[in-house]
Amino acid sequence: MRIDLEPRPARTLALDIGAPIVALVAAIIFGGIVIWLLGKSPTLAFEVYFINPLLEGWSLQELAVKACPLVLIAVGLSFCYRANLWNIGAEGQFITGGLLGGWLGILTHNEAYQGLIGGWWILPSMLVLGAIGGALYALIPALLRVWLGASEILTSLMLVYVAELGLDWLVRGPFKDPEGFNFPQSVVFDDIARLPFLAEGERLHAGVLLALIAALIAAFVFARSLFGFEVRLIGEAPRAARFAGFDDRKLTLTVFVISGALAGLAGICEVAGQIGQLTPKISPGYGFTAIIVAFLGRLSPVGILVAALVLALTYIGGEAAQVELSLPSDMTRAFQGILLMCVLVADIATRYRIRLRLGAAA
Amino acid sequence: MKKTAFKLVLLSAVAIAAASASFAAEKLKVGFVYVGPVGDFGYSYQHDQGRIAMQKALGDKVETTFLENVPETDSERSIEQLARSGHKLIFTTSFGFMEPTLRVAKKFPGVKFEHATGYKRAGNVSTYTAKFHEGRYVIGQIAGKMTKTNTLGYVASFPIPEVVAGINAFILGAQSVNPDVKVKIVWANTWFDPGKEADAAKALLAQGADIITQHTDSAAPLQEAEKAGKFGFGQASDQARFAPKAQLTAIVDNWSTYYIERTKAVLDGTWKSTDTFGGMDADMVHLAPFANMPDDVKKMAEETAAAIKAKKLNPFKCPILDQDGKAVECKDGKALSDAQITSMNWYVKGVDDKLPK
Numbered sequence: 001m002r003i004d005l006e007p008r009p010a011r012t013l014a015l016d017i018g019a020p021i022v023a024l025v026a027a028i029i030f031g032g033i034v035i036w037l038l039g040k041s042p043t044l045a046f047e048v049y050f051i052n053p054l055l056e057g058w059s060l061q062e063l064a065v066k067a068c069p070l071v072l073i074a075v076g077l078s079f080c081y082r083a084n085l086w087n088i089g090a091e092g093q094f095i096t097g098g099l100l101g102g103w104l105g106i107l108t109h110n111e112a113y114q115g116l117i118g119g120w121w122i123l124p125s126m127l128v129l130g131a132i133g134g135a136l137y138a139l140i141p142a143l144l145r146v147w148l149g150a151s152e153i154l155t156s157l158m159l160v161y162v163a164e165l166g167l168d169w170l171v172r173g174p175f176k177d178p179e180g181f182n183f184p185q186s187v188v189f190d191d192i193a194r195l196p197f198l199a200e201g202e203r204l205h206a207g208v209l210l211a212l213i214a215a216l217i218a219a220f221v222f223a224r225s226l227f228g229f230e231v232r233l234i235g236e237a238p239r240a241a242r243f244a245g246f247d248d249r250k251l252t253l254t255v256f257v258i259s260g261a262l263a264g265l266a267g268i269c270e271v272a273g274q275i276g277q278l279t280p281k282i283s284p285g286y287g288f289t290a291i292i293v294a295f296l297g298r299l300s301p302v303g304i305l306v307a308a309l310v311l312a313l314t315y316i317g318g319e320a321a322q323v324e325l326s327l328p329s330d331m332t333r334a335f336q337g338i339l340l341m342c343v344l345v346a347d348i349a350t351r352y353r354i355r356l357r358l359g360a361a362a
Numbered sequence: 363m364k365k366t367a368f369k370l371v372l373l374s375a376v377a378i379a380a381a382s383a384s385f386a387a388e389k390l391k392v393g394f395v396y397v398g399p400v401g402d403f404g405y406s407y408q409h410d411q412g413r414i415a416m417q418k419a420l421g422d423k424v425e426t427t428f429l430e431n432v433p434e435t436d437s438e439r440s441i442e443q444l445a446r447s448g449h450k451l452i453f454t455t456s457f458g459f460m461e462p463t464l465r466v467a468k469k470f471p472g473v474k475f476e477h478a479t480g481y482k483r484a485g486n487v488s489t490y491t492a493k494f495h496e497g498r499y500v501i502g503q504i505a506g507k508m509t510k511t512n513t514l515g516y517v518a519s520f521p522i523p524e525v526v527a528g529i530n531a532f533i534l535g536a537q538s539v540n541p542d543v544k545v546k547i548v549w550a551n552t553w554f555d556p557g558k559e560a561d562a563a564k565a566l567l568a569q570g571a572d573i574i575t576q577h578t579d580s581a582a583p584l585q586e587a588e589k590a591g592k593f594g595f596g597q598a599s600d601q602a603r604f605a606p607k608a609q610l611t612a613i614v615d616n617w618s619t620y621y622i623e624r625t626k627a628v629l630d631g632t633w634k635s636t637d638t639f640g641g642m643d644a645d646m647v648h649l650a651p652f653a654n655m656p657d658d659v660k661k662m663a664e665e666t667a668a669a670i671k672a673k674k675l676n677p678f679k680c681p682i683l684d685q686d687g688k689a690v691e692c693k694d695g696k697a698l699s700d701a702q703i704t705s706m707n708w709y710v711k712g713v714d715d716k717l718p719k
Contacts, residue, residue, distance in 0.1 A: 065439070066439070181707070182522055182705070183522050184521075203438075274436075275461075279434065281433070284435060322427075323443060323444065326427070329399070329429070
């Protein structure tokens with residue numbers, strides 16, 4: 001017996017929209033079975049996981065805060081992935097962005113350099129530095145690919161570890177808080193070097209707006225601009241693109257710079273937003289989770305917004321489930337895995353017909 | 363008359379219902395935030411044992427909740443979630459939770475916070491840690507006696523004061539019984555990563571170490587010692603079940619007493635922001651049963667432990683020489699002060715390593 005995948009002749013809009021919803025429902029059913037096997041009520045878990053976080057103002061804010069770095073990074077990655085370039089190193093670009101921007105935060109600590117003109121320039125400069133840090137770091141695998149033909153998958157991934165170790169060394173060395181008893185962390189930035197919160201005493205910071213703007217601009221670029229078309233053409237038909245006179249080397253560099261800049265911006269938004277200092281670890285793996293988000297959102301900026309919020313919901317719901325139902329934290333990760341599996345299967349099912357051929361050789 | 367009686371009955375029924383409702387509502391909700399999984403059988407596990415013991419001791423007066431595997435940089439939301447869901451006392455048990463704890467505490471002045479191993483406090487934030495170095499002095503003596511190669515291996519996590527103080531106490535203990543002993547240190551740069559920890563232990567064994575000590579949380583280094591037919595010490599928790607032939611003893615973090623005491627203080631309304639640095643005398647640190655060693659070593663270890671417990675022996679008693687052989691100023695008269703220990707960033711004489719700066 002053999003299983004064949006035959007491409008469907010045409011994809012319908014109904015299938016495209018329906019498939020992720022079916023996948024979500026299937027994931028909830030599978031998750032429910034696991035929860036039931038753990039001896040907890042699946043309906044209660046569903047309520048705690050998916051409904052309650054959507055009913056309260058503070059958890060809605062937390063959703064946006066958690067989704068913010070994922071959206072920024074995933075939108076950047078969608079440029080690369082549409083062009084069939086595989087930037088796996090967003091985590092490293094996130095870190096170098098946070099590092100370069102955070103460096104200014106450390107320099108200006110305790111009102112240093114703020115004497116004559118005040119500190120208004122610090123935060124915008126930090127954001128710019130963050131984007132530059134990420135962009136320059138992303139340029140390394142792009143240049144290696146253009147010049148030497150090195151696989152960007154490998155080089156960008158390996159550079160993640162370089163960035164992690166670099167950050168680790170800096171916060172234990174030159175960036176260490178001199179009054180911090182040798183603990184590996186920098187000083188806490190001045191308030192003026194922190195992203196402002198959108199309301200007093202709340203957690204929603206201005207980075208969320210940046211993420212929204214980035215997604216909107218990207219949506220516009222993909223839908224309306226020649227550049228967006230170029231990216232897609234080079235991804236889908238590189239030969240045709242060359243005949244049309246597009247320069248794929250230049251494009252490689254451009255999409256990596258965009259992707260890196262957005263990841264770096266996400267990094268400095270985390271550092272200047274909710275962390276407020278440099279520590280040995282500034283990302284719980286956002287750069288990698290964003291790859292999942294980019295694909296869940298089918299590389300479309302609006303899809304990415306939705307996907308990031310769904311993933312953020314699994315984190316926050318998962319914590320609520322720990323608090324209220326004493327479900328283990330592993331359940332959150334298991335559920336994320338189930339969800340991804342269901343979406344991928346649904347994706348295959350919308351693109352291909354599955355045929356079983358009895359009697360055929362495997 | 364009848365009506366009044368009826369009203370009275372009704373009223374008292376309401377009163378009783380209200381009283382019992384408020385009694386039920388008075389159940390104190392206590393939250394715990396762990397950096398690792400409760401199944402690490404080391405640091406986070408031991409905090410969770412403290413939680414369970416506290417729950418048992420205070421019974422239906424308290425209700426406890428924990429969040430495990432909380433990443434330090436993303437912990438503010440998790441801590442806030444506990445504060446929002448009605449927890450009135452929250453223990454955050456890793457150093458990296460310090461700034462997030464302080465920020466949430468500012469937002470929830472009515473909630474009490476307890477942060478382990480940090481140094482920043484506030485009106486509603488206490489800090490607590492234990493004098494683990496007291497235990498390390500005892501195991502240093504055991505190691506100094508047990509070694510045949512005069513080379514001890516030390517798997518260290520991060521060069522923060524707690525770990526540096528541990529190394530120093532261990533060496534001082536070893537030197538007190540064996541002046542020729544040397545200690546080799548490998549920085550694993552992790553608290554919990556069994557693979558890396560095992561590699562560090564293997565490297566030390568290959569360099570001739572025959573006793574493995576660790577300041578990382580998994581049982582992996584101890585298991586490597588067992589495989590090699592050498593000896594080691596359990597970390598944070600009694601890990602004898604992972605290495606029955608290799609574990610000489612273990613430094614056990616015992617948070618139960620502290621958690622019971624602090625929760626009681628909140629129940630009684632006597633809770634105040636404090637800084638606790640308890641040792642073997644307060645039973646915050648104790649040693650697992652001595653095993654796999656000759657009787658004379660066991661006797662020596664028991665005596666040393668008893669002396670520390672009775673405060674007759676201070677591992678950091680003066681004179682203490684630093685790596686260059688210079689005497690260190692003793693701010694507590696006869697010994698180093700607590701402040702000197704909790705900010706330690708220098709090695710004592712005889713450490714064959716450079717402190718990562």
